[in-house]
Amino acid sequence: MAAKGSGAQSKQSQRIGVSIPPVQEPGSEPPLSLERIVATAVELLDAQGVDGLKMRRLADRLGSGVMSLYWHVANKEEVFDLALDSVLEYRGPPQIVESPSWRGDVVHMLEDWRASMLRHPWSASLLPCRALGPNILSRLELLSKTLSRAGVADADLNVAIWSLWNYVMGATITRASFDLSDDDRAAAQQRLTRLSEHYPTIERSRLLLDNDWDGAFRKGLDFLLDGLAPRQ
Amino acid sequence: MAAKGSGAQSKQSQRIGVSIPPVQEPGSEPPLSLERIVATAVELLDAQGVDGLKMRRLADRLGSGVMSLYWHVANKEEVFDLALDSVLEYRGPPQIVESPSWRGDVVHMLEDWRASMLRHPWSASLLPCRALGPNILSRLELLSKTLSRAGVADADLNVAIWSLWNYVMGATITRASFDLSDDDRAAAQQRLTRLSEHYPTIERSRLLLDNDWDGAFRKGLDFLLDGLAPRQ
DNA sequence: ACCTGAACACCGTTCAAGT
C-alpha cells in the first residue's frame, strides 16, 4: 500500500553555503521529486480537469519517462491524494490586533476552504471519496477546537462539524460543476424554457442562471451557525 | 449531440389481449431497448460502483455485442445521465388524509431524495456534474412551488433552493463515500489515533467513527429551514 | 431499423533491465 519513497523529504532546497543556485538550463530538467510531481499534477488538473490527468502526460511535462513516476508514487490514486491535499493548506485567520470572535474565525476558515477548492475546480468533487490528508485534518481539528471553545457541548460537536462539512462540500461541488460549463448552463436554462409547462416555477425564477453563489453560501452558513451554536 | 433513438418509448409492456406473457427461454434474451440498457446499467453500478460500468461488461450482461449499445445511446456519458435520472423518481409525499404542512412536505421530499441516492451510492457523487434529467427537475420544481406557497419571497427563492440542494448533496455525498468503506474508516480513525498529538480534539471525539448520519442530517436541515422560512 | 466484428488509439501498470 505505502509508496516506497513516500516519506522522503527532499532537502535540496536547503542550500549549503553560497553554492550556485540551480538556474535551469533550458531543456535540462531538475531531477524528479515528489514535490515536482505533485506540483505538476496540480498544474495539469487545473488546466485539463480530472480526466486530463494521465500518467503519460504528467511524465511528459516533467521531462521523464512514464515509469520513472512509479518510483516516487505507488499509483495514480496516490497522485490524486497528494495533489488534493496540497491544495488545501490553511494559513489561519488574519491576526489583526485581536482575534475578533470564534464565529469570525469559523466563517473565515470555511470561506477560505471553499475559495481554495474553487481555485482548483477539480478538487471539490474529489475530496469526499479520497483519503483525508494532513491539511484537511488540520482544518477539521481547528474547526472542532474553535466550536468547542465557543461552548458547543462535546455531545453535539460531531454533528456540528459534519453539518458544516456537508454544507461546505455541497455548496462548493455544485458551484464548481456549474462553473465548469457556462454555455451548458445557458443551454440547460433554454431547455428549461422550452419545457416551461412542466417546470413553471423554476423556469420563472431562472434558477439555473442565478449566480449570487457567494451571497447564498454566506447566508446559508449563517443560518446553520445560528442553529448549531446560538450567539448568547 | 442528441442520441438517435433517445425519444423511443418501447411500448411492448402494454400487452394486447391475452397474448402469452414474455416468459424468458433461458439463453434467449429480449431485444435491446433503452429501458433494458438503463436498468442493467443501474444494476451494474449498484454492484460494482462507478468504475465498474464498462460498455463491454454492460453488453455482456445484456447478451449483445458491445457496438449494439451505440445504436440506442450516443456514448457512455449518456448511459450515466440516464441511469442517474432513472434512480431519482419521486412519488410525492404520503397523502394521509390532509397534507400536513409545507414543512413536512419539504422534509419528506429531501429525505426521500437522500434515501434514493444512498440506495445507489454511486449516484450522489455523479449528480452535480451531470445533466439535470426530468426527475431532478421535477423535484426542484416541487421544492420551489412548496417554498413559494409557504411564503418565501420570489427574491429569496433561488437562495433557498440552492442552500437546500447544497446541504442535501453534501450530506449525501459524504455519507455515501464513508459508507463505501467501513474498514477504511476504522483504519483512518486508527491512523488519527496514532497522530493524536496533532489532532487531539477530533481524535477525542472520534469524529471519523461517529455515525448518527440520519440524525445529523435531520438536525442541520431543521436549522436551515428555520433560517430560510421561519415558522410564523 | 437494428445489430455486428475487426480495428484504432489510447490507458495504467508489470517486468526485467539498466546506471
Added chain:
DNA sequence: ACCTGAACACCGTTCAAGT
C-alpha cells in the same frame, strides 16, 4: 537509489458491413 523501454491487458469508439 533512481530511471527506462518494451510489453500486457485492458478501455471507448470509428468504420464498414451485414440483415
